Amino acid sequence: xxxxxDIVILAAxxxxxxxxDLPKVLHPLAGxxxxxxxxxxxxxxxxxxxxxxxxxxxxxxxxxxxxxxxTFVLQAEQLGTGHxxxxxxxxxxxxxxxxxxxxxVPLIRPDTLKPLVAAAQAGKLGLLTVVLQDATxxxxxxxxxxxxxxxxEHKDATEAEREIRExxxxxxxxxxxxLAAWLGRLGNHxxxxxxYLTDIVAMAVADGVEVLASHPxxxxxxxxxxxxxxxxxxxxxxxxxxxxxxxxxxxTLIDPARIDVRGELNCxxxxxxxxxxxxxxxxxxxxxxxxxxxxxxxDVRVAAGTRIEAFSHLAGADIGEDARIGPFSRLRPGAVLxxxxxxxxxxxxxNSVVKAGAKMNHLAYIGDAEVGAKSNIGAxxxxxxxxxxxxxxxxxxxNAFIGSNAALVAPVSIGDNATxxxxxxxxxxxxxxxxxxxxxxxxxxPGWQRPTKK
Numbered sequence: 001x002x003x004x005x006d007i008v009i010l011a012a013x014x015x016x017x018x019x020x021d022l023p024k025v026l027h028p029l030a031g032x033x034x035x036x037x038x039x040x041x042x043x044x045x046x047x048x049x050x051x052x053x054x055x056x057x058x059x060x061x062x063x064x065x066x067x068x069x070x071t072f073v074l075q076a077e078q079l080g081t082g083h084x085x086x087x088x089x090x091x092x093x094x095x096x097x098x099x100x101x102x103x104x105v106p107l108i109r110p111d112t113l114k115p116l117v118a119a120a121q122a123g124k125l126g127l128l129t130v131v132l133q134d135a136t137x138x139x140x141x142x143x144x145x146x147x148x149x150x151x152x153e154h155k156d157a158t159e160a161e162r163e164i165r166e167x168x169x170x171x172x173x174x175x176x177x178x179l180a181a182w183l184g185r186l187g188n189h190x191x192x193x194x195x196y197l198t199d200i201v202a203m204a205v206a207d208g209v210e211v212l213a214s215h216p217x218x219x220x221x222x223x224x225x226x227x228x229x230x231x232x233x234x235x236x237x238x239x240x241x242x243x244x245x246x247x248x249x250x251x252t253l254i255d256p257a258r259i260d261v262r263g264e265l266n267c268x269x270x271x272x273x274x275x276x277x278x279x280x281x282x283x284x285x286x287x288x289x290x291x292x293x294x295x296x297x298x299d300v301r302v303a304a305g306t307r308i309e310a311f312s313h314l315a316g317a318d319i320g321e322d323a324r325i326g327p328f329s330r331l332r333p334g335a336v337l338x339x340x341x342x343x344x345x346x347x348x349x350x351n352s353v354v355k356a357g358a359k360m361n362h363l364a365y366i367g368d369a370e371v372g373a374k375s376n377i378g379a380x381x382x383x384x385x386x387x388x389x390x391x392x393x394x395x396x397x398x399n400a401f402i403g404s405n406a407a408l409v410a411p412v413s414i415g416d417n418a419t420x421x422x423x424x425x426x427x428x429x430x431x432x433x434x435x436x437x438x439x440x441x442x443x444x445x446p447g448w449q450r451p452t453k454k
Contacts, residue, residue, distance in 0.1 A: 003121045004096030006176065007047040008088045011035050011103030012055030012075040017227040023057035025103035026064050027231055030238050031262025031280055033064055034225060037106035044110040045117065048096065051088040052103070080194030081170065082186045089183065092176050097121055099173040100197065104225045107238060108171065112216045119212040120173035125204045128171040129213045130222050138167035139198050141213065148211040150202040155191040168198055169222040178209065246273075254293075268304065292326065300331075303339070317349075320356070338373070352383075355398070367391075372398035372416065380405035397432060 015024025025035035035052065042050050054061035055075040062072045073088045085100060092098055097120035099113060112128065119126030127148060129141050139151045140161050151168045152161050174182075182200040190196065204211055216222055225231045243256035246265070252272040253259055259273060262280045268287035276294040283297050286304035291297070295308050298315040302308065306319055309326030316333030319325065324342045331343065334351030341354050344361035352369040360366060360377035368385040370393070371377065381402050383394040392410035396402065400414050403422030414420065415432025423439055430436035 003175070004048040004093040005045070005099060005117055006049045006051065006092045006096055007042045007045075007099045007101060008051045008053060008085055008092075009035065009038055009042065009101045009103050010053050010081060010084045011061055012053050012078055012084055013104070014056035014078075015104070015226065018225075018231075019228070021057075023054070023060050024225065026057070026060060027225070028262075029106050029225075029231065029235055030242075030260075034106045034231075035061070035065070035103035038101050038103055038108065039065070039068060039070070041108050041110050041113065042099075042101060045099075045113055047099070048093060049091065051091050053084045053088055055084075080188065080192070081197035082183060082195035082199065085179070085197055086183050086186075086195075089180055094176055094180070096176050097173055098176045098179050100171060102170055102224065105169070105171070105222060106225070107223065107234060107241075108221050109217065112214075112221055113171070113173075115212075115214040116171065116173035119214075120175055123175060124210045124212045125178075125201065126173040127201065127211055127213045128169045128216065128222065129166050130169055130215055130219050131165050132167055132219065133165065135162075135165050135167045139170075140164040141166040141168060148201065148213050149205050151198040153190065153192070153196060153198065169216075170197070171222070172197075172201075174200070174204070178204070178207075263298075274310070286321070295326070299333075366394075368410065369394040369396065371396045372400060374398060375400040375402070377402045378404035378406065378422065382407055384409040403437075 011025040013024055018024050018027065026033045029037060039050060049071055051071045051073050053073045053075050055078055071091050073091060075084045075087045097117065099117055116126030116128055137154050139153045140157055141148055141164065142150045142152055142161060182203045185203060186195045186199055188195050201211055220237045223234060225234060239260055242261045243253055243259055247253060247256060249267065250269060251267045255275045258275040260278045264282045265279045267285045270288045271285050273291045274293040277291055278296045281299035284301045286302060288305050289302050290307045292308055292310040294311050296313045300314045300317050302319045303321040305322040307324055312326035312329045314331040317331035317335040319337045320339040322340050323337055328345050329343045330348040332350035335349040337354045338356040340357045342359040342361055343349060347360050347364045350367040352366050354371040355373040357374040358371045362379035364377050365382040367383050368391050369383045375396050384407055385391050394408050394410045395413040397414055397416035397418060399417045401419045403420050405423045406420050407425045409425065409427045412426055413429045415430060417433045418430045419435045420426060420430060421435060421437025424437045426436060426438060
């Protein structure tokens, strides 16, 4: 029977070099807090419990992760990693194993963690190490006859020990009962005056517990964030990895270095994405969808064959097959477009259903409306949906023609096959099949002089 797995995520640090009032682990990477990436990896290896140890920023960390099924543990004083894990001990299964992760190391992969857990379940101490060309600042892995015997922090290392390139990542797994005993023996007699979790490695060796070191598939998995520069570096690494996955899945990326995915992006076959596009939340692109340059899509579904032209901004929209959107279009939440709809230059659609084949190609605002099939919305047309206190609906029938610069004052209905004359302000329902217009009488004022500048 496999031992219960508890995961402790250390997330109490301030991150002084971030120069921010926001706790370090809440700074975003690909649109999610750093610690959220770690939690995702933890969940993929099916932990019985995930404990997040927080400190700096008060309740900001628990507040930001309130929807997650997590156990939060306060480390009121930041006295080192060993002290942080001590705070979580009362919440751990004593007969299980504990895996320790870090909230500011976001790119760790589940497959990298599994060998550590397996080592702990076999009664060993699983330790994640990595070989770096520049090991400055890292704890060194000291071996004798090929076996790990201890970890020496950089500030406490001798000159010879500082030449060692194999370093500690801080990530380890250990039987919880042994962990509890070793934590009780930690001291803080070191250059930092802190209780180092890494000291339990030497204790394990002294107690005859084998230390089994494993390595990540890529060194970037264990890179931490201590500054905005490092955060930016990891963002690029993460986006590069996403781009590679998209390319492997058959997506055409005009430039893989110029795409940002800040959520989930699912693509069908023969999808093409131009440069500078940003995808947030949950985005689904159907077969043969084309996204032009510099578009932003957030929580959007785009059906097959649709083309999104340059500089369009879409959020909370559902777009049917073979539609044409943009350039410079904006679709806001609640916009539902059927097949072959055209939404063009500087057109905004919000909380509206647009039926098949309808067109609004220039300079229009359609809000809180229903637009019938094959209707044409002229340039400059707006639905006046807000009376200063409440929103009202505009209903436009099938095959209606709305002339340029019309204002449809909701609540109002335009019948099937109706025509609205250009420049009209429509405040009453317009009957089906008829021309409705509302214009002031055109006048010419004889002798009128244009004002001149004094």
